[in-house]
Amino acid sequence: MSKVWSLEDWDKAGGKYKYSIFFSQIKGKEVISKDGERMGKVVDVVFSPTYFLGVVVKYKGKKYVIDKEYIYSYGDKIVLRERMLFSYLGKKVFNAEGEYVGKVVEIVRDKNGEFRGIVVRKGFSKREISKGKIKLIKTNIILR
Amino acid sequence: MILLGDIITCEDILGKEVILPDARVLGIATKLYIDKNKKKIVGISVDTGFMRAELFVGIKHIKKFGKGAIFLSTYPFELLKGKEVVTTQGRRLGKVRKVKRDNKEPIALIIETREGHEEIDYKKIVEIGDVIVVEGK
Numbered sequence: 001m002s003k004v005w006s007l008e009d010w011d012k013a014g015g016k017y018k019y020s021i022f023f024s025q026i027k028g029k030e031v032i033s034k035d036g037e038r039m040g041k042v043v044d045v046v047f048s049p050t051y052f053l054g055v056v057v058k059y060k061g062k063k064y065v066i067d068k069e070y071i072y073s074y075g076d077k078i079v080l081r082e083r084m085l086f087s088y089l090g091k092k093v094f095n096a097e098g099e100y101v102g103k104v105v106e107i108v109r110d111k112n113g114e115f116r117g118i119v120v121r122k123g124f125s126k127r128e129i130s131k132g133k134i135k136l137i138k139t140n141i142i143l144r
Numbered sequence: 145m146i147l148l149g150d151i152i153t154c155e156d157i158l159g160k161e162v163i164l165p166d167a168r169v170l171g172i173a174t175k176l177y178i179d180k181n182k183k184k185i186v187g188i189s190v191d192t193g194f195m196r197a198e199l200f201v202g203i204k205h206i207k208k209f210g211k212g213a214i215f216l217s218t219y220p221f222e223l224l225k226g227k228e229v230v231t232t233q234g235r236r237l238g239k240v241r242k243v244k245r246d247n248k249e250p251i252a253l254i255i256e257t258r259e260g261h262e263e264i265d266y267k268k269i270v271e272i273g274d275v276i277v278v279e280g281k
């Protein structure tokens with residue numbers, strides 16, 4: 001049986017094709033994290049080579065790949081299970097007393113690629129802050 | 145017994161940044177309101193920016209007076225107006241028109257949808273960020 005469908009037949013098909021999504025339906029869609037932060041807009045998708053790997057978003061002028069495992073739902077917006085590390089860049093960091101510590105300029109990962117901490121710059125100085133010292137990450141970052 | 149370290153002055157409050165529960169900077173504290181009869185601080189005024197309204201924040205919404213900033217414990221309802229509302233399934237419901245209150249406590253969001261208006265129980269809010277995420281399909 002031919003696996004080449006006309007669009008009209010595809011629309012009528014059920015089974016595994018019922019919940020399929022076309023690139024045209026997600027291109028340009030806004031991506032948000034489950035905690036309500038904007039994570040950019042979809043500009044591309046990634047396949048390898050026959051199955052869907054994830055989406056490419058443009059966030060503050062740069063492009064990032066988001067693995068499909070982080071995608072929680074597709075609707076008018078694409079909702080991610082969690083905030084992406086790239087969104088930490090540029091965030092302001094405050095300590096527990098509300099004193100400004102600096103801005104995030106780098107994400108630090110361990111040898112396994114796991115998030116380990118952030119590098120913060122204030123003026124000409126930089127310092128690394130481990131993830132254990134971070135209390136809250138939302139629009140900005142608050143330390144413990 | 146009052147410890148010296150627990151005492152702060154106007155200088156420690158005025159001109160400081162005011163930080164929302166989502167770590168967003170709301171603005172700068174510009175005024176202190178004191179009930180002259182009860183001799184207690186009742187709130188602060190926050191300058192939220194050029195050509196924007198000054199917000200009054202009641203003392204019960206202030207979580208902490210830090211050395212560098214003032215932390216709020218709740219999100220001012222005024223700031224919810226105009227925010228997009230999206231379900232956890234990614235469905236866009238609309239924008240907040242108003243926050244319905246009962247005895248000053250929020251009970252619902254009135255959302256402007258394509259069809260008109262919809263009321264969402266305030267307890268269904270999952271998170272407030274750039275957008276408001278609510279439970280539901």
